[in-house]
Amino acid sequence: MSSLLVLLAPEIVLFITTCIVMIVGLWPKLEVRSLAMPIAGMGLLIAGVLAINTPANPESILPNIIPYAKAMTAGVGLLLVLLLAGTVDRSYEAAVERGELRFNPIHTNRAEFFAFFLFSLTGLMLCASATDLIWLFLALELVSLPTYVMATISTRKLRSQEAGVKYFFLGALGAAIFLYGFALLYGGTGTTNLIGIRDALAEQAASGGINPIAMAGIILSLIGISFKIAAVPMHFYTADVYQGAAAPVSAMLAFVPKTAGFIAMMGILAAVGWQYAPGGETLAADGVGTLPRSIYVTLAAIAVLTMTVGNVLALLQRSIKRLLAYSSIAHTGYMLVALIAGPSIAAEAGITSNGLGAVLFYLLVYGVTNIGTFAVVACLERPQPDGEADELDDLEDLRGLCRTRPVLGWVMVICALGLLGLPPLLGFWAKFLLFTSAISAGEIALVVILGLNSAIAAFYYLKLVTLPLLEEPEGDAPATTPFASRTFAGVLSAALVLLAIIPTGIVDAAMEAADRAGTIVPANIEAIERSITAEALRDEPTPIIDR
């Protein structure tokens, strides 16, 4: 019990922060109300520090993932908090400050907004801690439910409400599907515990093949979770929602649910394992294999469709947010390739072969880079006839931005090149690891498709580069929002993207986080658990199947 509390310390801190933020955000005094954002940031900072020092959880299917995943959540969360400043209640608070209105907590959303944000991040952290399907389901829904509201209330425009409704309904459909999948998985294995499922599946595979019910459950789970990561066939909402929501919220939607979904997928796939004989659902004799055939073909189809659909749809976009939304779909497809590759089981494999580590690293890089691009959108606005400033969303608005707003312009250029994966920016290393891990798993065809897609992506990312950098500004320069922290978030992201020279530490952390995931079969569990308690993890050769 107490060890569980230690593992959940970051979540607990975040939850307490959430409660404080809720109260503070409704305070009658403006000075106190404005503390909502700093307090949220402080809570994330503490949670992050706690997360780094969280021990490995031997009862988890991904024993080492917790420190990395939670620290990543807190870190990107901090950037997001900076970006989210001033998203809701802007004109209302301004009116209160001018003395035109008396403050009434009923009319303000700030408390809820930041509280929902923290709830969502708590859910994400809980996903990383999950050891059980029910836990995983609740955590996934805790991630998503607040985001439906956030998307809806992020602007006062009708399009936000439309976005919220679409997001909610499709989200509910996705949740229903993966919950159904979880139920079937339970039906096929007799347990909801992920390690229990792993053992049951390994046993079934060793004795003639995996139960088709369990297999159908896994496939349905993966399809349902594809909503969270914005993958085909549940990607339809992405563009509408990202465009409808305010840019800071879209930046969050591109990271938080996606990360949660990938962690959930990793957990489920780790329960299946990557050591099945090619062409069958039974274990490979040498222990080095792939995912079971039916999962493999499903995921491969999803990966290929996802990256292609995302990239092709992005080609014609005039809206920056829609473009980034489709590119977000494409990035999901890239990551799925490494997810298919899985952690390398070969004993002496280097870190370049670990697909799960590659995904975890890519998520971080994508999250940070993406925040940079959305920060630029969030910082630009133009006064509307109705008095409320509306954020800019047309590619043409970027024209000559490096000249008119140099800081924002360069943030956009650097981050777009980062998303493109131009070496030696951070994005390149992330993509490079996808390449190496997939190739070392023998997925050369998928990598070639990935490469083709990256080239198509250049077509639209370059618009985000050339328009600000090379073109001459036309008409009035767009106005900027009065939130220095948003610009700061963008600059920070761009700095991180440029700081690609020393990603070793983070890569190591990501790889360590994915270490030993899903590579264990029952015969070796006891040995592993002993080695965990002895804390001699890294010296032990990774166990392989010895059947």
Add this chain to the structure above:
Amino acid sequence: MMLSLAILALLSVAAPWVCRYAGPARGVVLAAFPLGIGAWFASKIPAAADGEGIVESVAWLPELGLELSFRLDGLSLLFALMVTLIGAGVLLYAGAYMKGHHQIGRFFCYLIGFMTSMLGLVLADNLILLFIFWELTSITSYLLIGFNHDKKESRAGALQALMVTGLGGLAMLAGLVVLAFAAGDLAGVAGGVWNMSELPEGLSGHAHYPWIVALVLAGCLTKSAQFPFHFWLPSAMAAPSPVSAYLHSSTMVKAGVYLIARLHPNLATGTAEGLWEGLLIGFGATTMFVGAYLATRQTLYKRLLAYSTVSSLGVMVMLIGMGHPDAAAAYILAHAMFKGCLFLVAGIVDHEAGEKDVAEIGRLFRAMPATALAAVLAGISMAGVPLAPLAGFVAKEKMIKAGLDAGPLTALLTALIIAAGSFTVFIAIMTGFKPFFGKASREPKKHAHEAPWPMLAAPVILAVLGIVYALVPALFATPVVTAAGEAIKGGPFEAALRLDAFYYYEISLALGLSLLATLIGVGIYFGRGLWVKATSPFAKLDGVVGPAKMYDYAMLGLTKGSWAQTRVLQNGSLQVYIKMTLVAILGMFAWAIWRTGFLPSVGTNFERTGLLEWVLIISIAVSAIVATRLGSRLATVAVLGVIGYAVAVVFALYGGPDAAMTQFAVETLIVVIFVLVVYHLPRFAVYSGLAVRVMDLLLAATFGGVMACLVLAAGSQELFAPISAYFNEAAMPETPDGQSAYGRNLVNIILVDFRSVDTLGELVVLGIAAIGVYTLMKLRDDQEGTPVAEREGDEDQSEEGDA
């Protein structure tokens, strides 16, 4: 070496300031740096020539296999000299050429940035480092081609170049990674071998060898504009002339050739039938012929040169594939001189006479004698006129000799070489002779005059070096070419290389063929009107199915696809999204079943189904159907409620009274909430036609059927004991180990014992909710008399309530 790269990188960043403060001297100031670096490289010729070369290495990201490792051997040296020395000349030239351009600082920043990347590319020993520089050359070249980005053709050309080379580059990255892992396999190094100098023997025997060759060549052939990827190079001629001279003749386009040469010792199979050699000879020979042929139909100065460059690149690839590294190296060096010179001359003619079309101009000799001299020398060299003691002649002799020594392919290759050679002679006359001595059809647009000295320096020096190359080869040609050739071959040559022109002054078949090619070329020049007419049917064909057209079609297809997808799939309708999702899920199931044959067996055991169950089943089914047919929302909600209650009865029947109670309560609550909400909504409206509804019905029935089958399948197997047994046992007070819960009411025990913390949590939630409700009620009281700012107030409240 790293120092030289650092100096150039800094120079690139500093270039705008240099341009601002150095004024007209900017060209000289900027050119001094690469010149100095080039001199340093020249001093390293002997050191680089001995097998190992000079190595510098700093660990960067050792875990990723990345080292900042550089290696200067003969091959690198040849390219490094071209990059720095021609680069210095081009900088000097561009200083005058770009005079008065409002973005001149930015231009030099890009150009020197490119120089840095290109130098890094040829020096890098690490595969990842090489790829990084490779991509940087692509992106700087993109910026340079599109430098005059207010012109549409500049933008299109830049994007086309980047798309083609970028696509190849990413394929190459995959190839390099496969190569590194395969090498790791062979060398027994975990994590792959990433340094090219450490690649093991025997790669051609590896299972992934075809992948490596295909993917690496995809990068090299696109970068080096080999047919059918050649079309980007002529389009890239929208760049300013110094850029064309530097990137698209001497350096960047040769990056692919460089990498082919670099990996040749490792990837070659040693026989002409090998995959590597076969592809190189096939692509190279085709490109050589097609490029030269296409050039004959051009009249724009730079496009002529561009197509002829395509042909030359084909020659280089072919020569490497044929196993004549000495000929390849000799040709690369010679080509850099004559083609670089001619491109610069084209720039001068454009700049000083305002003319781009060689068909129109002539008789410029009087106005620009020095330019004409350089052009003629370079032209003769390019044509490889027999017995002219110029670099081009030597290279051509070596090429023809190689063609005559090609085993079973001798006849074919020699014919292609002679044909391409004839076309090249024609191009040489058109570019080196015609503008200066030929007939002019009209006066030049500008008053033609000689170029200033900084623009003349590079072309004249390059032209003169062409003579030095062939007359005094020992001065620089022989050592450089020998070192490079040996690096490509992967071992020392048996005999010393002969690059002096007089060595080839002998009556031989090669010389005769060369003479023949020259005569044909001259013939085409005089009959060029006829030639254009004779070949126009092919040009028409090329306009319909040619590679450039294919690229356009592909781009158009992508855009069309994007448009169609947006209209059909992303039309913003939630109904369509849901339908598409369901269709896709069904499709994926079908795909998984089709690919793997996995199929859960569906049980149809209805023995235990009694009358009551049948009643429930039928009432659920009927309710579901009725719900879809009703016109009123309230009635629909009520009917849905029936389904919920029926499910609750099922729970009650199968021993779950607590679940049944919960279900009853929840169902009632939901109906009540529904009624409250639905009350405000309008009646149903029918928006869809019959066809759509039938489709919807089919989709719903299929999806429901699949889900129902899964339930039946799950229900038909009993894998494990029901959990109630466990709870029964654990709850009993009689259990011997004393771990029991001491209770008989299972539901109570679960609530207060097994899941007591959950219960506590639920109580807390209820408490918080109560506080929330109380707060809201208090607020409602306070709200009286407050100005209502926005209507949103009420909505917020309902959200709060839901949460």
